[in-house]
Amino acid sequence: MTKPLDPRLAAAASFVRQGAAVADIGTDHAYLPLYLLERGIARFAVVSDINRGPLERARKNASLARLSSRMRFVLTDGMTGLEPERDGVDDILICGMGGELIARIIGGSEYPKKPGVRLILGPMSSPEELRGFLADSGFRIVSEKLAESGGKRYPTILAEYDGIKRTFTPCELLLGPANIEENGPLFRAFAREWLDRIRVRIEGRRRGGLPTAEDEALRDSILSLPGIGDGGSVHE
DSSP states (O other): OOOOOOHHHHHHHHTSOTTEEEEEETOSTTHHHHHHHHTTSEEEEEEEESSHHHHHHHHHHHHHTTOGGGEEEEEOSTTTTOOHHHHTOOEEEEEEEEHHHHHHHHHTOSGGGSTTOEEEEEEEEOHHHHHHHHHHTTEEEEEEEEEEETTEEEEEEEEEEOSOOOOOOHHHHHHOHHHHHHOOHHHHHHHHHHHHHHHHHHHHHHHTTOOOHHHHHHHHHHHTSTTTTTOOOTTO
16 A cells, blocks of 8 residues: 655545546656545546656556556646546646646646536645636635645645636735635644745845835735734744
């Protein structure tokens, strides 16, 4: 059996529906789909990567786990060349990339808009860009989870298409409306991390004679959230 997933991938795995066929876009050794197949969560997995190396490692790991017959391997950029309808893909996993790249991959295919299909997204950076794309493209953010890995906090986003465009505040785009609503200890640490980054950015822009009004407004919005502006430690 494969080793336990790190917290980020475990958060993504928790959103996969029982009995789903999954597509793991940009797979890394196929750890996530193998975990889902071995534990009887997923029934089939399509794994893709733009580079041969990760895909070959995924093949090797699948062979060692004796699960190759329940997987299909595709060398491709994003979802280009995939045949998710043939495989009946229900849940599309895109993790470990920047938010802008994830948005580009989603925007390059019509399949994520199919009724019943869900997106499970793990941006490593620029979550605000990804949430903005989802909101403007008619995808509803169903839920989010935060995970801590390597001393940092990362969001995992569950989304589905309903065709309704939405508008979020800059604070909601950055931190996630679902996370803001939950406002648990991990979220408060996550928010304070961003607050520190924004403060550094403000100081840098001031030194450079650049405008800071937008960053200051975002800082103030974060500080107004319950439990954030009380001087608590980032390492809560």
